[in-house]
Amino acid sequence: MTISEQTERFFGKTIEDFEPGTTPSNAPGTVYRLSLDYDADTSMAALLADFLDSGDASLLEALVIGSWGEAASDGPEEFLAELATRAPRLPAFKALFVGDMTYEECEISWITQGDYGPLLAAFPQLQALRIRGATSLVLPAATHAGLRELTIECGGLPRSVCEALAQSSFPALETLELWLGADDYGFDGDIDDVRLAVDKLRTPGLRTLGLRDAQIADEVAQWLATQAWTAQLHTLDLSLGTIGDAGAQALLASPHLRGLARLDLSHHYISKPLQAQLRAAIPGVVLDDEQDGDEDDRYVAVGE
């Protein structure tokens, strides 16, 4: 394994762990991750305050929040409120990732999320918001003029979140990534909920659409294949899900997807002949991580 494989990035910056007691640099290529062990005796709100007080917060562009201790029982409200309170002193703040936790730190479907309404209201200049975990996630119907990237990673996207997204407006949105997940892990909606949300949120400037980790990946592909607006996309990411031949055939038959620079279908159940046809028709297709399983024995990559 080389160093580059370990390197994690967010908002175009390399993630580095913040060590309490040190002074964070303002290097533009670095974003800090704040995280606590599950047995830590401090709170994320305190660590966040410590971090913001120890550097020049007025220059801070982005932040990654990792584990906040017992993320399986406590939501992020306290430290999100701390961040929102300090918004007037964070004029450059543009990107936030909340919940950058591993399987070992907290099972993704156990991560307790919270209400992001106050945060969106406090940071009109926010450009990128990435949320991992959808349990107790509240995204109220919102209008945010600046948001360019919205990502929700989870083992199962609740219908309530889809419904709120379908009533929201992010006119600057360029990247939308939703992990739909599996019904065992909280996906209680259907393709219509997803369709309504995507239809409402897609903008003329949308370049990257990810509907990932989907148990209903075939249905998602079949719907997208009929949508002329997908021709505007640079990247379509249907990876981590259970796409099989039904979805692949729909994608092949679509006149709108031929120009995709990247079509990521990794973690798929597509047969060899259709894989070959996809490669011939769409040079940007990615078909890594082939799975083995019958139609009724397929699993998303990130569930439990």
Next chain:
Amino acid sequence: MTATSPSASSPAARRGGPASPFVVLGVAASKRLRGLQAARAALGLPPARLVPWRDWLADPACLDAALAPDVRVKIEPPGDDVEVHARLLHAGAHLLDRPARAPLQHGELCATDVWFAGFEQALARLAAQLAPFDVVNDPAEIALMTDKWRCQQHLAAHGLPTPTLLGRIGGFDELEALLRRHRLERVFVKARHGSSAAGVVAFRRNARGDLQATTSAHLVEGLDTPRLFNDKRIRSYTAPREIARVIDLVAAQDAYVEAWVPKPRCGAGHFDLRVLALDGEPAHRVARVGLRPMTNLHLDSRRADPAALLRAEELALMEDAARRAAAAFPRSRVIGFDLVVKGRRAHVLEANAFGDLLPGLLWQGRDAYVAQAGVAAPLAEPAP
């Protein structure tokens, strides 16, 4: 075979040098034996003489025939030899006054306590038989390291930081009681005599009442009784009934509970370290990076160079912990330690008396078998 070296009175020679006849109690056609013989060939040494475990169990005197005064003996694990396993189980059942049981199915994780009783008795016999000879790892210390519960207490008594030991459990109910008592949400449950990840369960629960048990032990029901089988694929159980059954089956063969020590992160996963101590000094080392709570290398974890993941002071901490842990086993020259180095602490997770099966891993240009063939004596003397 009994040629006397000119420096016969030096400690190194008394313990046998690289050119001494080498006897290994092991298993024919095993990776370990192949690695050891390849190393000896590479060094221009005559091949080690194998005394198979199954032969020794049938007739311990067969080992005597191989013992010359300056011989060096290495005890390798009895491994996958089905006959040896059955014999040790049989002996253990006799010792523990348990009914003799039908042979285990391939990969079945069962009765590791009974197996250990048989193994411990074999080691005690070896200790007596090999007392006058140079043995790479002392049989009594091998027994101590293979009993994980005693081993951790031994390490802690020697001042090594180990995960807090929370107690032994007889079943899932006792695990729940223990968690309540200690107000914990996550722990490791370990079969006391399991090797590597066998019988290790990472258990956690949350305030919503969800449970999760992650393990390489696969529960198979629908046979005469529920059974566990070791598998290379780690899986997670979330159904309380299945979890209770898995824990009960592990606890039935003697299990203990220890604190879940957070590992340092690497990408989307975490890593711990395997450090091989040779003659008390840290030598081969590898970081084991995995996405799951068990990072054993045969379980899909990836190798990485610790020097690329740890800062200089953390590497020093790692080496110091391995050195101090090795000092707790003064009569063993080849020990694999599993360590977690995070922040300013190096926890010792396990000591492994057979921790040198690290194919392809080099330290100072030599693999683990070549390096240990050369330890404790100068390489200058050619084989006679």
